[in-house]
Amino acid sequence: MSETPPPFAEKVLADVVSTAFASLPATPSFSPLYQQIKGLILNSLRLSEWKPGEAIPSEMELATRYRVSQGTVRKAIDELASENLLVRRQGKGTFVATHAAQQVQFRFLKLVPDSGTPGSEGPAQRNIIECRRTRASADIARALELKTGDAVMQVRRVLSFAGTPTILEDIWLPATHFKGLTAERLINDKGPMYALFEAEFNVRMVRAEEKIRAEPAIDGLELLLQVKPGTPLLSVERIAYTYKDEPMELRRGYYRTDTHHYHNTLG
Missing domain, CATH: 3.40.1410.10 (Chorismate lyase-like)
Structure with missing residues (x-):
């Protein structure tokens, strides 16, 4: 079952999703919340907000940014890591994958x-x-x-x-x-x-x-x-x-x- 953001965050998240996906294909309304967060992170990668080899913000920082739980962010990052778009480094954080590695x-x-x-x-x-x-x-x-x-x-x-x-x-x-x-x-x-x-x-x-x-x-x-x-x-x-x-x-x-x-x- 998909996670649901706190009521106070629903409008904030909706505005963030709408803005970030303005140039992307529409996200189905039934898309799980972590998939929406995954899409927002992916959009930041597309826009070069974080360069290959650079660290992305921590799970806590991203959770605050998107007004969702840290677990939702973790699940989104897990999928991006499994797709070789992000790399987790124990004790150091999560980094944008690079072909130089x-x-x-x-x-x-x-x-x-x-x-x-x-x-x-x-x-x-x-x-x-x-x-x-x-x-x-x-x-x-x-x-x-x-x-x-x-x-x-x-x-x-x-x-x-x-x-x-x-x-x-x-x-x-x-x-x-x-x-x-x-x-x-x-x-x-x-x-x-x-x-x-x-x-x-x-x-x-x-x-x-x-x-x-x-x-x-x-x-x-x-x-x-x-x-x-x-x-x-x-x-x-x-x-x-x-x-x-x-x-x-x-x-x-x-x-x-x-x-x-x-x-x-x-x-």
Whole structure:
């Protein structure tokens, strides 16, 4: 059963919810109170009130702010933490999740070595082949909810492990959000690409959808991944989304699976 705010707080909370959700889809009237508070916290994240890596106010402070019980706030934060949007640190508080943190650096990389775990090989060696401004084709524009011909940044890179080229990635990003992105910046940055997007462009990827199929290594893929023509590759197309559920990246990766496998946890 959902929690009910104290009578004196009903109007205050209603005003807060109405204001914060003015630019968001309407919340059903039967939405549990903690879900409404979760939405308010999420809206603050969307508006960059708290940056990646920063602490958010305490549960008590948020309870006072929204005129609800501390338990309601705790339940909202628990869900946001389970979705990897917030991170609890024992004795320190709750922080906005960041791709720069070690524990989430491999959240979107599901290719793992046959004899190890994600990250056990250490950072991949990155070879930036190109980073250029171009125009979105019809399929890229559709994936990123742009118009055909809109400006996008296109990045091609190869990730190698232990000197072996393992992943080839083609990446498209809306140019309006990534002004100043160059091959030099990508080469000089040694951290995760999504952490660079957070720090330099105020863009945080929070979830992704993937389509997976098998494809042969042809049309130059075999040269970049140093395999025989026709070698089976795992093709992974990913669309990554921001807090606003806005598609911000289209990534097409080609994975060698002779020494690696795609690992995912369901449920």
